[in-house]
Amino acid sequence: MPLTGSLKTLLLRGLLAGLIAGLLAATVGFFVGEPKINAAIAIEESQSQAADTHEHGAAADQAASGHSHGDEEEPLVSRSGQKAGQFLALGLFGMAIGALLAVVANVARRYSTLSGPRLALALAGGGWLAIVIIPFFKYPANPPAVGDPDTIDQRTWLWVAVVLLGFAAVGVSVYVFKLLRGQLGTVRLIGAVLALVVVAGIGYVLLPGINEVKADFPAALLWQFRAASLAETGTLWLVLGLGFAALTEFAANKARTAEAVAR
Template sequence: MEKRIIGLGIAGGFAAGIVSFAFARWQLAPLITDAVDYEEQRSHAAEALGGAHAHEHEVFSRAVQENVGSAVGTVAFGVIMGALFAVALAMVLASLRGRHASLSLVAASTAAAGFVSVAVVPFLAYPANPPGVGLSETAGDRTTAYLLMVAASLATAAAAVIVGLRLAQRIGGASAAAASIAGYLTVMTAVALALPAFREVPPGFPAELLADFRLSSLVGQALMWATLGAVTSVLLPRVLAPATTGAVRAGR
């Protein structure tokens, strides 16, 4: 059963990567171009004031980066997320073995939880930045802080699910879900306050461009997780129906 779920997750992640790339190429690429142009203008102005003229030659053209590089990276990320999602889904299904639950609903709920824990909560602490925002000296620290936020969010979400499933038998599903969500939010608020904050938007950077880039980045993540959840929700009952007879009932 686990192999089927992982295969389905990889396929769903591949589809999600394609959808995410299409959105990024349509919506994010123009914003990145505007940000790069702004950064180059600032760099040229600084060079003119300082009397220095440094010219960097790109190894790959911007067109290659926007099309080939972005496509490969986005689809690969979708496949990786799909595989990790499949592992989480298999663990959730194992914990629900013997209970009557809709496979489609479980898959959709797991995808929604993944979107919140992997994308939304880390985004609230460390929103995506376009080129030209952020100091090069703090790039390593910012990356480390973001990865710590993601890891903490995933670990806390997993713990919240485990605790919620155990509490559901004692206090009911609704109360257990509310307690788990409250605990998750409390822990993640503490983590966000403990990690360093970075406020490095350069003076004069277009506020509308920054807001559009951040919103589009989050929408792209939402599309990826929605596609992954939709593909899995539709196909999971068909893939696992023979193997889950009498264990987890597939919803129709």
């Protein structure tokens, strides 16, 4: 069952599947990720209060000279607003990724012998590997209490670089898999996996490391947050792939039924 339909049809499938995936991922983030973020923020606030208490004597001298040390800026978006806003943000992000998946599927169907649902799942799995998994093992996600604000630009560019590395690794893996056409299926799979690991490993060595986690930050909370982050992104890509595949299969079955009735 090849992937059928115009680009417009594929885009509509991708947008719908992406919206559902984004909202479900936001739900996972709300119930699984937010408690970890709250805990990390509480640690950051307690450390800040301890620092303020330690510097109370200096602050009192500054206040006597007319300078107020206790003024605190209110956040631009409250925590409740951030929690609600992630549903909008991930819904839009899911739609964007779904549209991108549709465009890639439109091109890939010309070169692939996979059925429509399998192609959708394969593309979603490749995107998850390139955008989430490969970057994660080099630069894993950190909670708000971790990270130096002065290095945010550097970390952003390094994340872009590792995502490009992910696409390169997945691309080489697919190329090796096709290159081994005619070999046993397990041989092709082993070759593809080895290509992925080698390319990713070379990139890991060349890219600089970043470790801004404070020594006193709870290791358990750190890895619980990272696991929650993986659960959220995993939900997004899994639902996106399954949703796009299901819509593709539903459309194909509907077309076959209509053709049978017309006969």
